[in-house]
Amino acid sequence: MLSILTINVQAAALARAQKLLTWLLQRDDHVIILTETSNGPGTRHLLTGLRAAGMSIAHQPSTDGDRGCAIASRIPTRPAPYLTAGISLPGRAPAVTLDTDPAVTILGLYVPSSDRAPAKLAKKRTFLTTVTDTLARLPTPDSTHLVVGGDYNVISRDHQPRYPGFRPFEYDFLDGLATLGLCDVHRTLHPDVQAHSWMGRAGNGYRFDYLHVGPGLLPHLAAAAYLNQPRLEGLTDHLAHSADIDAPAAGGRGSGTGNIVACWISRTPRRAAE
Numbered sequence: 001m002l003s004i005l006t007i008n009v010q011a012a013a014l015a016r017a018q019k020l021l022t023w024l025l026q027r028d029d030h031v032i033i034l035t036e037t038s039n040g041p042g043t044r045h046l047l048t049g050l051r052a053a054g055m056s057i058a059h060q061p062s063t064d065g066d067r068g069c070a071i072a073s074r075i076p077t078r079p080a081p082y083l084t085a086g087i088s089l090p091g092r093a094p095a096v097t098l099d100t101d102p103a104v105t106i107l108g109l110y111v112p113s114s115d116r117a118p119a120k121l122a123k124k125r126t127f128l129t130t131v132t133d134t135l136a137r138l139p140t141p142d143s144t145h146l147v148v149g150g151d152y153n154v155i156s157r158d159h160q161p162r163y164p165g166f167r168p169f170e171y172d173f174l175d176g177l178a179t180l181g182l183c184d185v186h187r188t189l190h191p192d193v194q195a196h197s198w199m200g201r202a203g204n205g206y207r208f209d210y211l212h213v214g215p216g217l218l219p220h221l222a223a224a225a226y227l228n229q230p231r232l233e234g235l236t237d238h239l240a241h242s243a244d245i246d247a248p249a250a251g252g253r254g255s256g257t258g259n260i261v262a263c264w265i266s267r268t269p270r271r272a273a274e
Contacts (some may be wrong), residue, residue: 008209033071036151043070056077184273
């Protein structure tokens with residue numbers, strides 16, 4: 001069972017990062033996508049602590065102080081530069097390939113947020129466009145076992161409640177992922193549930209955090225959940241989003257035997273009630 005978690009760390013200051021690290025290390029996730037990282041001591045503490053716990057880290061700090069994204073993995077990884085080379089803000093889009101058979105590639109995303117300021121809208125539009133264009137160029141073998149996840153800062157066209165103000169290009173991003181064969185994990189497993197992963201000041205909910213998988217992983221989705229504990233405990237202002245994938249290894253393709261990460265995983269990831 002491959003367990004993946006994405007969580008917005010809200011550019012955690014050191015004191016909050018210490019508590020957030022404790023929460024993360026109490027879990028058994030094999031891959032953690034950290035969004036809204038920073039160049040500050042809180043992010044450094046998180047990444048240092050995860051590395052000390054035996055996880056490999058993919059993170060490219062921004063030279064101009066922009067927020068970013070990191071991937072931590074208990075499974076050995078190798079870089080996947082072909083996925084980041086064409087993206088406008090590569091520090092917001094780390095990518096690694098897990099040392100699994102078949103190989104699973106993880107692309108983390110922290111999409112820029114925006115108000116209606118033209119410069120912020122342009123930054124967000126360019127980032128989303130370059131991500132979609134990069135994914136569209138992937139050959140089928142690379143996209144089949146791809147996982148994309150993070151804080152996309154967009155909502156779906158049928159989001160409930162409905163909110164004015166989102167532009168067509170923001171809705172187009174999720175449509176584009178679907179067109180490319182990447183499936184929304186939570187919506188696939190819970191089609192009748194409108195999840196919210198961030199709450200506004202008035203208590204209004206938005207679904208900003210997602211996990212998507214390629215067609216080779218879709219039949220093996222085992223679980224998906226939004227976890228409220230980090231928000232309730234003041235670790236971040238987002239819910240975390242988790243998914244479990246029970247995918248067959250090369251020797252078991254088509255037969256349902258084997259485990260894609262059986263070499264490393266001898267336990268079922270625990271899922272505390274959250």
